[in-house]
Amino acid sequence: xxxxxxxAGRRRAFALxxxxxxxxxxxxxxxxxxxxxxxxxxxxxxxxxxxxxxxSGPHYNYVDLWDDDRFHQSAWIQxxxxxxxxxxxxxxxxxxxxxxxxxxxxxxxxxTIFLVPMVLPPIAVGILWRVxxxxxxxxxxxxxxWIGLPVPPLTTDPSLALWAIVIADxxxxxxxxxxxxxxxxxxxxxxxxxxxxxxxxxxxxMFRYVLLPYIAPTLLVAALFRLIDSVKAFPLxxxxxxxxxxxxxxxxxxxxxVQAFNFSLWGYSSAVATLMVVAIFALSWIIDRLSGxxxxxxx
Amino acid sequence: xxxxxxxxxxxxxxxxxAPAWLLAGTPPAHAQQRRRFDNxxxxxxxxxxxxxxxxxxxxxxxxxxxxxxxxxDTPGFPIYNQxxxxxxxxxxxxxxxxxxxxxxxxxxxGAGWFTPLDEFINDRSKTxxxxxFADLLPGSVSPMKDRAGKVYGIPWVxxxxxxxxxxxxLLRAQGxxxxxxxxxxxxxxxxxxxxxxxxxYIIENHYGWTFIPFLQGFGGNVFRNPPEDLYPTLDSxxxxxxxxxxxxxxxxxxxxxxxxxxxxxxxxxxxxxxVIYSNNNxxxxxxxxxxxxxxxxxxxxxxMPAGPKGRFPGIASHGxxxxxxxRNKDAAWEFIKWAMSKELxxxxxxxxxxxxxxxxxxxxxxxxxxxxxxxxxxxxxLYIDTLAFAQQGHMKYRTVHVYPQAxxxxxxxxxxxxxxxxxxxxxMRQAQQNTIADLRRSxxxx
Numbered sequence: 178x179x180x181x182x183x184x185a186g187r188r189r190a191f192a193l194x195x196x197x198x199x200x201x202x203x204x205x206x207x208x209x210x211x212x213x214x215x216x217x218x219x220x221x222x223x224x225x226x227x228x229x230x231x232x233s234g235p236h237y238n239y240v241d242l243w244d245d246d247r248f249h250q251s252a253w254i255q256x257x258x259x260x261x262x263x264x265x266x267x268x269x270x271x272x273x274x275x276x277x278x279x280x281x282x283x284x285x286x287x288x289t290i291f292l293v294p295m296v297l298p299p300i301a302v303g304i305l306w307r308v309x310x311x312x313x314x315x316x317x318x319x320x321x322x323w324i325g326l327p328v329p330p331l332t333t334d335p336s337l338a339l340w341a342i343v344i345a346d347x348x349x350x351x352x353x354x355x356x357x358x359x360x361x362x363x364x365x366x367x368x369x370x371x372x373x374x375x376x377x378x379x380x381x382x383m384f385r386y387v388l389l390p391y392i393a394p395t396l397l398v399a400a401l402f403r404l405i406d407s408v409k410a411f412p413l414x415x416x417x418x419x420x421x422x423x424x425x426x427x428x429x430x431x432x433x434x435v436q437a438f439n440f441s442l443w444g445y446s447s448a449v450a451t452l453m454v455v456a457i458f459a460l461s462w463i464i465d466r467l468s469g470x471x472x473x474x475x476x
Numbered sequence: 477x478x479x480x481x482x483x484x485x486x487x488x489x490x491x492x493x494a495p496a497w498l499l500a501g502t503p504p505a506h507a508q509q510r511r512r513f514d515n516x517x518x519x520x521x522x523x524x525x526x527x528x529x530x531x532x533x534x535x536x537x538x539x540x541x542x543x544x545x546x547x548x549d550t551p552g553f554p555i556y557n558q559x560x561x562x563x564x565x566x567x568x569x570x571x572x573x574x575x576x577x578x579x580x581x582x583x584x585x586g587a588g589w590f591t592p593l594d595e596f597i598n599d600r601s602k603t604x605x606x607x608x609f610a611d612l613l614p615g616s617v618s619p620m621k622d623r624a625g626k627v628y629g630i631p632w633v634x635x636x637x638x639x640x641x642x643x644x645x646l647l648r649a650q651g652x653x654x655x656x657x658x659x660x661x662x663x664x665x666x667x668x669x670x671x672x673x674x675x676x677y678i679i680e681n682h683y684g685w686t687f688i689p690f691l692q693g694f695g696g697n698v699f700r701n702p703p704e705d706l707y708p709t710l711d712s713x714x715x716x717x718x719x720x721x722x723x724x725x726x727x728x729x730x731x732x733x734x735x736x737x738x739x740x741x742x743x744x745x746x747x748x749x750x751v752i753y754s755n756n757n758x759x760x761x762x763x764x765x766x767x768x769x770x771x772x773x774x775x776x777x778x779x780m781p782a783g784p785k786g787r788f789p790g791i792a793s794h795g796x797x798x799x800x801x802x803r804n805k806d807a808a809w810e811f812i813k814w815a816m817s818k819e820l821x822x823x824x825x826x827x828x829x830x831x832x833x834x835x836x837x838x839x840x841x842x843x844x845x846x847x848x849x850x851x852x853x854x855x856x857x858l859y860i861d862t863l864a865f866a867q868q869g870h871m872k873y874r875t876v877h878v879y880p881q882a883x884x885x886x887x888x889x890x891x892x893x894x895x896x897x898x899x900x901x902x903x904m905r906q907a908q909q910n911t912i913a914d915l916r917r918s919x920x921x922x
Contacts, residue, residue, distance in 0.1 A: 224587040313745075439884055
């Protein structure tokens with residue numbers, strides 16, 4: 178067999194091997210996304226069946242979005258939520274990982290415990306924090322009041338409600354960063370650490386000049402993954418604040434949800450969702466680019 | 477011989493199941509249908525109202541009587557509505573019986589998502605005359621009809637907004653009665669707030685329901701002239717005055733997290749004596765007399781207070797309907813018939829103390845009146861008196877197909893006022909702008 182024939186056969190084998198996965202991908206991802214895009218070009222309202230395939234004004238929903246202050250505000254709230262949650266999750270996850278890096282049995286046990294929030298169903302996390310934030314029954318509020326530092330109701334104060342979501346989301350997801358950083362810390366060779374110790378580096382210098390360069394790419398990847406995931410924040414908002422008070426915690430996907438599920442405006446909601454998909458794609462592309470850079474740096 | 481044997485079996489079977497028929501209030505003639513429905517399973521959902529909870533407890537009786545099995549679900553009010561709205565829009569067969577929610581009635585019925593029930597009601601082979609459809613309060617049935625007068629839902633509740641004081645003793649200690657006007661309400665709340673370290677006032681945070689009596693009491697409305705003219709009027713001077721008034725009540729006399737109180741929390745706070753007074757639904761205020769209530773002997777009740785322009789209590793009915801996609805319509809009607817039979821409702825009243833009844837024969841029964849007295853207050857008379865206000869036609873705003881849009885904006889507007897994010901004028905202006913945008917997007921010409 179010629180090498181060209183062998184190569185062609187190999188390509189065919191690869192294509193055949195990939196085909197089932199591509200079919201599944203097309204069915205579960207690309208087809209719904211395509212339907213979403215088509216719907217966004219219609220004024221689909223479930224109470225008016227004739228609107229389902231009405232493409233007479235395919236740009237109307239997008240023009241409307243351009244002028245929709247509530248949509249713009251929801252995007253801004255999303256930016257604030259994402260920035261706060263990702264930053265806090267990185268800091269807390271990194272801090273806890275550094276504390277738990279060296280193992281005795283207690284630290285190993287703590288690692289396992291810290292993973293629990295991440296594996297809880299999101300709705301359970303929402304209910305847990307709803308209890309924590311309900312002044313009448315909250316152990317958190319009672320404790321703070323007992324030590325003389327009463328905390329105002331968080332979820333019904335427009336200046337604090339978003340922070341209530343940030344705190345709950347950070348609690349749920351900092352273990353993700355912790356886990357990645359712990360893995361990265363375990364991979365650091367002993368030699369540079371020993372050398373730094375011999376040179377008299379203190380803890381801060383050890384972190385800044387030895388550990389951080391090794392774990393920086395991991396932190397970057399964790400940050401970008403959490404950034405993408407933060408756009409999907411929904412269960413906590415649904416359970417804790419319903420997007421309120423007012424619109425204080427109405428992020429973009431919650432806004433899309435209200436338009437579709439409360440008002441039956443599925444075309445308009447699909448336009449919001451389509452823009453979100455575009456934003457997620459852009460973020461994914463950035464991740465891909467930055468991850469590649471990160472790998473090169475590690476090498 | 478065969479005929480004789482069959483007769484004997486029928487007699488024995490009827491005797492064996494007689495207690496079940498008596499309990500369920502279902503006539504023995506339905507024994508014939510039992511076999512017909514033996515393999516039928518109905519999927520039924522309603523929002524988590526006290527009546528719906530009681531029905532859940534009686535379901536084994538229904539299954540025993542008819543052979544129909546039931547998957548029954550009672551999520552919270554907003555979750556139910558979202559789920560039902562979506563399921564109905566598909567015209568699928570996922571549900572056989574659903575609650576026709578008051579604020580969605582026009583939308584769901586108008587879209588043809590529910591089955592007309594007249595053919596079941598008027599067919600004597602399906603519904604005996606003794607079931608007596610005419611016994612249902614006309615005011616509770618009318619939102620369940622389309623323009624042609626066809627009936628799409630059998631109302632199980634006529635819910636009305638009233639006043640309830642779980643700690644009336646604190647009002648009485650100040651020489652006060654149940655507030656009858658907005659002025660009296662504000663003065664009363666100022667007088668009792670903080671007594672026994674209790675907040676004076678709470679309402680359910682579904683302000684698209686609880687705010688409207690104040691809005692209309694000040695002379696405002698949600699739309700200019702519903703259902704014909706749906707131009708929103710949420711930024712009127714009257715609407716701003718009402719928002720300021722409610723904002724002050726909740727901010728100054730409400731608990732710290734007043735915005736977080738849904739209807740269950742508001743009712744529980746009242747029952748547990750953690751708040752003094754509330755404007756709440758009749759069906760939930762009845763729970764102050766249930767076992768476990770700490771307010772049973774300190775409670776008092778009254779009509780929704782009147783504003784400068786009159787008294788406009790919230791009145792809403794919810795009913796059982798059959799989605800058009802259901803494949804078990806006859807069995808679904810059996811369920812509705814059972815769930816709304818006088819016999820079952822009588823039993824529910826006697827055993828559960830249920831009180832938001834839509835059958836006038838029960839409401840006018842002296843024994844029922846006695847049973848539903850609560851701490852010496854004739855709750856049924858208050859209920860009937862409140863229902864009488866429906867003749868004003870002030871609830872027309874609520875059954876227009878785009879009320880859910882206005883409902884959302886009103887709730888958000890009051891949240892902004894109570895939380896101090898905006899003053900009443902700014903907040904209602906924003907609600908007005910947003911509602912106009914949402915209505916236009918829904919195809920309403922303004």
